[in-house]
Amino acid sequence: MTTVESDNAIAASLHRTEARWGERVIAAWMFLAALVAVVITAGIVLALIGPTIQFFQEVSVTRFFSTEPWAPNFKPDGFGVLRLVTGTLAIVLYSCVIALPAGLAAALYMNEYASTRARKILKPVLEVLEGVPTVVYGLFAVFFVGPLLQRFWPESIPGKFGETPGFQFVLAAGLVLGIMIIPTVASVAQDAMAAIPRGLREAAYGLGSTRMQVATKVVVPSALSGIMAGFVLGLSRAVGETMVVLMAAGAVASLSLWPNDPVLTMTAYIGRTSTGDISTGSTAYFTVFAVGALLFVITLIINLISIRLVNKFREAYE
Amino acid sequence: MTPKKKGSSAKEQDPAMVRVDRSADAGKVDQSTPLVPIIRTEDLSVSYGDFQAVEDVNLDFGKNEITALIGPSGCGKSTVLRSLNRMNDLIPTARVSGSVHYHGADLYSEKIDPIQVRRHIGMVFQKPNPFPKSIYDNIAYGPRVTDMKVDNMDDHVEQTLRRAALWDEVKDKLKNSAIGLSGGQQQRLCIARAIATNPDVLLMDEPCSALDPVATLRIEELMIELRENYSIIIVTHNMQQAARVSDRTAFFTVSIDEDSGDRTGRLVEFGATSHIFIDPSDKRTEDYISGRFG
Amino acid sequence: MATSKRTTMAVDAAKATTQKLYKSGVDIKGELFRAVLLLSIIVAVGMLGSLIAYVIWRGWDRLDWNLFVNNPSSIFLDTAGFAPAIVGTIYVMLGVLVTVVPIGVSAAIYLEEYADRTRWYNRLVEVNIQNLAAVPSIVFGILGLAFVVRGWLNLGFVAFAGSLTLAMMVLPTVIIASREAIRAVPPLIRQASYGLGATRWQTIRHNVLPAATPGIITGTILAMSRAIGETAPLLLVGATTFVLFTPESPFEGAYSAIPVQIFQWAARPQDEFRILAAAGAIVLLVLLLAMNSVAIWIRARLTKDT
Numbered sequence: 001m002t003t004v005e006s007d008n009a010i011a012a013s014l015h016r017t018e019a020r021w022g023e024r025v026i027a028a029w030m031f032l033a034a035l036v037a038v039v040i041t042a043g044i045v046l047a048l049i050g051p052t053i054q055f056f057q058e059v060s061v062t063r064f065f066s067t068e069p070w071a072p073n074f075k076p077d078g079f080g081v082l083r084l085v086t087g088t089l090a091i092v093l094y095s096c097v098i099a100l101p102a103g104l105a106a107a108l109y110m111n112e113y114a115s116t117r118a119r120k121i122l123k124p125v126l127e128v129l130e131g132v133p134t135v136v137y138g139l140f141a142v143f144f145v146g147p148l149l150q151r152f153w154p155e156s157i158p159g160k161f162g163e164t165p166g167f168q169f170v171l172a173a174g175l176v177l178g179i180m181i182i183p184t185v186a187s188v189a190q191d192a193m194a195a196i197p198r199g200l201r202e203a204a205y206g207l208g209s210t211r212m213q214v215a216t217k218v219v220v221p222s223a224l225s226g227i228m229a230g231f232v233l234g235l236s237r238a239v240g241e242t243m244v245v246l247m248a249a250g251a252v253a254s255l256s257l258w259p260n261d262p263v264l265t266m267t268a269y270i271g272r273t274s275t276g277d278i279s280t281g282s283t284a285y286f287t288v289f290a291v292g293a294l295l296f297v298i299t300l301i302i303n304l305i306s307i308r309l310v311n312k313f314r315e316a317y318e
Numbered sequence: 319m320t321p322k323k324k325g326s327s328a329k330e331q332d333p334a335m336v337r338v339d340r341s342a343d344a345g346k347v348d349q350s351t352p353l354v355p356i357i358r359t360e361d362l363s364v365s366y367g368d369f370q371a372v373e374d375v376n377l378d379f380g381k382n383e384i385t386a387l388i389g390p391s392g393c394g395k396s397t398v399l400r401s402l403n404r405m406n407d408l409i410p411t412a413r414v415s416g417s418v419h420y421h422g423a424d425l426y427s428e429k430i431d432p433i434q435v436r437r438h439i440g441m442v443f444q445k446p447n448p449f450p451k452s453i454y455d456n457i458a459y460g461p462r463v464t465d466m467k468v469d470n471m472d473d474h475v476e477q478t479l480r481r482a483a484l485w486d487e488v489k490d491k492l493k494n495s496a497i498g499l500s501g502g503q504q505q506r507l508c509i510a511r512a513i514a515t516n517p518d519v520l521l522m523d524e525p526c527s528a529l530d531p532v533a534t535l536r537i538e539e540l541m542i543e544l545r546e547n548y549s550i551i552i553v554t555h556n557m558q559q560a561a562r563v564s565d566r567t568a569f570f571t572v573s574i575d576e577d578s579g580d581r582t583g584r585l586v587e588f589g590a591t592s593h594i595f596i597d598p599s600d601k602r603t604e605d606y607i608s609g610r611f612g
Numbered sequence: 613m614a615t616s617k618r619t620t621m622a623v624d625a626a627k628a629t630t631q632k633l634y635k636s637g638v639d640i641k642g643e644l645f646r647a648v649l650l651l652s653i654i655v656a657v658g659m660l661g662s663l664i665a666y667v668i669w670r671g672w673d674r675l676d677w678n679l680f681v682n683n684p685s686s687i688f689l690d691t692a693g694f695a696p697a698i699v700g701t702i703y704v705m706l707g708v709l710v711t712v713v714p715i716g717v718s719a720a721i722y723l724e725e726y727a728d729r730t731r732w733y734n735r736l737v738e739v740n741i742q743n744l745a746a747v748p749s750i751v752f753g754i755l756g757l758a759f760v761v762r763g764w765l766n767l768g769f770v771a772f773a774g775s776l777t778l779a780m781m782v783l784p785t786v787i788i789a790s791r792e793a794i795r796a797v798p799p800l801i802r803q804a805s806y807g808l809g810a811t812r813w814q815t816i817r818h819n820v821l822p823a824a825t826p827g828i829i830t831g832t833i834l835a836m837s838r839a840i841g842e843t844a845p846l847l848l849v850g851a852t853t854f855v856l857f858t859p860e861s862p863f864e865g866a867y868s869a870i871p872v873q874i875f876q877w878a879a880r881p882q883d884e885f886r887i888l889a890a891a892g893a894i895v896l897l898v899l900l901l902a903m904n905s906v907a908i909w910i911r912a913r914l915t916k917d918t
Contacts, residue, residue: 010420
């Protein structure tokens with residue numbers, strides 16, 4: 001057997017002679033940059049955990065998770081966070097009633113009905129809707145939508161529902177928040193719809209289906225996990241939004257789901273308390289972190305569900 | 319130097335003429351011609367995760383010869399090709415065992431720098447993939463990134479384009495984007511780009527599969543010219559192409575494990591192209607070449 | 613498995629049709645369905661329209677030069693402006709830009725070009741980024757308060773503390789957009805570069821980054837426009853006090869920002885302040901619209917080229 005042609009100079013040049021330190025330094029920098037995301041998450045947990053533990057040394061867990069009056073800054077004090085959770089729930093309820101169906105409908109229209117030209121106009125409009133600062137939505141909710149709803153409130157309805165709301169109330173904030181998160185729901189849902197293979201849709205059309213049948217019987221079931229991911233993400237935004245509820249939903253930690261009552265949400269409490277003067281190290285100061293920790297845990301759970309759903313629809317068609 | 323002259327005159331010729339002309343000197347070796355190996359694989363196996371793509375390949379690739387790797391889809395011929403210049407390293411799940419000898423070095427030894435390997439063993443891909451830069455910058459890219467000693471880059475670009483028989487077509491538009499060239503010109507530019515770093519081996523992974531017949535003939539002609547200075551290894555699905563251009567042919571096939579149903583590529587037969595195509599030793603080779611299988 | 617389910621769905625859709633094969637005329641149900649879908653978009657767009665109409669109607673009279681050059685005042689309401697907030701926003705946004713772009717783009721390059729996705733730590737990074745993208749903005753305010761204003765960095769209530777807080781908030785946006793831009797670069801281009809003996813960084817620098825730059829710029833502008841309108845986290849990291857004077861630098865002095873100033877004005881009972889708030893909202897909206905338009909324009913040019 002002949003031997004392979006050999007050239008020692010070439011063989012030597014193949015060896016790892018250059019250490020390429022530049023390459024290594026750059027790679028290390030890139031990795032560190034990616035680690036920043038982990039560091040931020042760890043930072044959030046660390047920032048919340050210490051003060052929260054201190055809070056629970058002064059206030060019992062059972063008092064915190066109760067419906068006692070919410071008054072961390074008063075005497076006698078009260079720490080019934082379930083009142084804030086109820087406030088958040090009320091906001092989520094009214095905003096999602098609008099955002100979820102409208103977001104799904106918008107996604108369906110964009111993906112199945114709109115012409116390319118219409119889509120080219122609608123997509124930036126939805127993006128602008130998503131880009132409007134929350135403080136502007138807050139202004140709009142408290143000074144325009146609120147007074148409008150008050151003027152046309154159906155007072156003829158007997159009972160609690162017929163009472164005209166005051167300056168700040170759930171429905172004004174929930175309504176505006178709902179509109180605000182339509183684009184979030186729509187864009188995730190539409191991503192999932194766009195990921196459905198063309199052939200599937202064409203097969204249904206080829207068998208003589210109408211657009212509506214394709215939309216409801218093929219597109220929606222096929223994109224279900226993505227649509228759910230959009231819903232869950234919208235929910236997460238409703239839970240975490242601060243400015244609109246801070247400006248328009250009120251400051252009363254009531255245990256009410258009525259649309260015409262004011263409520264105080266977890267986020268609004270944090271925002272409101274930190275704007276005012278509050279002495280570092282007081283129990284009221286630690287309350288901000290305890291409520292923040294609860295908020296973080298709730299949104300973390302919601303987000304992890306949404307991430308799972310998104311990954312599921314991505315895998316399904318890749 | 320005869321091939322070079324032929325290359326410059328080929329443009330004026332009818333493609334059919336070129337074919338006749340070339341088939342005369344293609345397949346310059348026969349079974350008795352001694353092979354001077356430039357690359358040798360020993361028990362080369364490649365797997366991607368749990369999937370064993372190809373197993374136990376022992377092959378010698380001849381210096382200044384064109385070696386064709388043929389076989390049905392999934393037989394691992396492209397995988398073998400990519401393991402010769404360590405392109406498989408770019409796939410995180412790829413694992414290579416066995417050895418690849420080149421100039422007295424085992425390319426898979428710890429001491430070897432894969433980047434240096436690719437500077438000696440160039441590659442041309444299935445689809446023409448010029449960079450979205452000017453024609454000039456496409457050629458100059460390799461010498462620049464490898465810090466090659468080039469006295470005058472303008473001259474080097476011209477020399478390279480001349481060797482790839484592309485100079486006359488592009489000399490007036492060197493600053494134009496390479497994307498504006500036709501598919502066949504793009505692929506010849508990619509070949510020129512690969513030889514600009516002065517490699518001594520060229521790997522070609524189905525270089526003509528995206529081209530029309532006329533552009534294909536131009537590339538085949540170029541390959542025969544380049545054989546003078548380079549050792550070429552080509553993967554092809556096109557039997558006629560293998561027969562037309564290659565000196566030696568390696569035939570691979572897929573073997574299916576009866577128990578697990580796993581598909582693994584294996585080398586069946588290797589020999590002078592004339593031998594493989596006219597008088598194959600293995601029944602499977604004969605079936606594939608005569609079109610009964612694959 | 614999945615295919616058979618999908619096929620069933622397609623067949624179901626078709627069956628429903630064949631039953632109505634002989635019916636003629638307009639498909640009333642279908643048209644109604646389409647109208648309902650369209651309505652939801654009209655409501656959303658209508659709401660956007662009335663929001664813009666509202667702030668313009670309320671704020672138009674105070675949209676004058678004083679607004680931009682004067683300091684806030686509780687006495688001279690007719691000529692009060694928000695010059696310190698404008699300067700504060702510029703400081704804060706410059707700080708966001710210089711911190712988030714290098715880190716965000718580098719992280720995106722790592723995840724797309726270096727990371728082996730089968731490794732647990734790379735998956736951890738990915739899940740972290742996906743989660744951070746949906747963490748409520750006010751939580752970043754708590755983080756900024758604990759570790760940027762006080763704690764490790766102890767910067768105090770200065771504009772750069774606001775920058776770092778917002779940078780952490782929009783980092784996932786920049787990473788996700790940059791990754792998409794990098795992923796859109798054809799793998800064939802990378803292979804060609806590696807095949808010529810280029811190193812990883814050479815390939816990234818000469819081929820991947822030039823091709824991905826428009827997408828990265830678009831993503832960065834969108835992230836910046838999100839940061840510029842953000843209020844809640846800034847409430848916790850200092851941009852809260854009624855700032856009467858322009859801060860000396862990003863690193864010293866109390867600061868404000870445009871959205872925070874709007875919030876401050878809106879919270880006051882006098883009508884003049886509410887008008888000022890609406891005028892501030894117009895400025896903010898115009899600024900954002902301009903930024904979004906640039907981003908959309910770059911993206912449109914990008915899709916035309918390829």
